[in-house]
Amino acid sequence: MDAVNAEATAVGLDWLATAGPLLVWAIVLSFVFVECALIVGLFLPGDSLLFAAGVVLAQHDSEGQAWALSGVALVTAVVGNQVGYYVGRQTGTRFIARRGGRVLNKPNLDRAKAFLDRRGFLAIVAARWIPWIRTLAPLVAGAAGMNSRRFMLATTAGAILWVPTLVLLGFYAAGLLTSIPWLNTVLVWGSVVFFVFGTAYGVWRYRQEMRKPVDDRTETASA
Template sequence: MIAALTPLLYTLGPAALLLVMAVVFAESGLLIGFFLPGDSLLFLAGALVASHVIGLPIWLLAAGVLVAAVVGDQVGYLIGRHFGPRLFSRPDSRIFSQDNADHAQRFFNRHGPKAVVLARFVPVIRTFVPAVAGVGHMPRRRFTLFNILGATAWSIGIVSAGFLFGGIPVIAGHIELFTIGLAGLSVIPGTIAYVRGRRQQKAAPAVVHTDILV
């Protein structure tokens, strides 16, 4: 997916910000957006700002990503709050993986409210945790607080990393290869969580609860 988005970032100029925000929103707020390359896209965007391919100040890129991430998580929370019980009880479909939802549920149960912050840095999990928080009726104010904290750290951290390292000639000359490598690295936490979840499932069948106390 990052290979398809890269040419657009090179050609859109300042309007690339809208594309980045749309991807971040979809990955954060729409359950079908779990396959989108949020981490690698932000790193690439930061690098392209550093190389003046995208003519925007870095703070504006980070602010746009922050807004899209916060709003996306709020939408995901509302989806879980209003439609979650029905959605999470339906069998697998082409656009919804019950397995992904179960992993997010266990992640949330293990880490509590701080999972909203931690999940922001874990691909796939970050798509489903807001909905899980909504299903569990986590207080809206508390969710919003942790949502803002996680989105701020994620957006500023990864965009800044791209901006700083993207200015290095070796990386600037091979941005596409570097972001593909980053995309590969970004799936490692999700893979580890998946393997652990499968092992726990074999050891003892997991029971998914919707009455989470937070």
């Protein structure tokens, strides 16, 4: 651990040694829930955040923390999707699409629904790996009346394949690069910078989209 901290300080990453895994947990769990449950999550860099979390935990040599975070974030992702599902079941999708929206628009909602109609169970599993589908799929599934138990099984299977894969990939990739300090530094800084700027850009995009009027012609038909 002392060696890791010394290396972090040497390359200008000493703030990682003081931030602590607790901060990583707080950020990851809150972002994963928002991305899986709320429309604003459509614009957040969930994949890069999970990978970056593994990289940061590797700086603390916290293998147990990486595995534990994978498990808790997995549960959070499932709970978030359940919230999205029930929001869709209660309100449909008529308040989501925006006239002139670049992401929140009727064609994207129609594509999400068509993807769900064609693939069903497998669509919810695969949706974890498709950023904008990941957030829209639970809402569309709820609005379309997909069986709640079937949805729960599918979203759980998807979360198992998504969350631990990215967190542990970041952790072990960073661990393998400890013998190449400059490359390890690039990986850490790249993850952090991408996450920070990705989040700022996502919030800006969300605000731009929400300023547009609601496209009240849009409603997902019940299955």
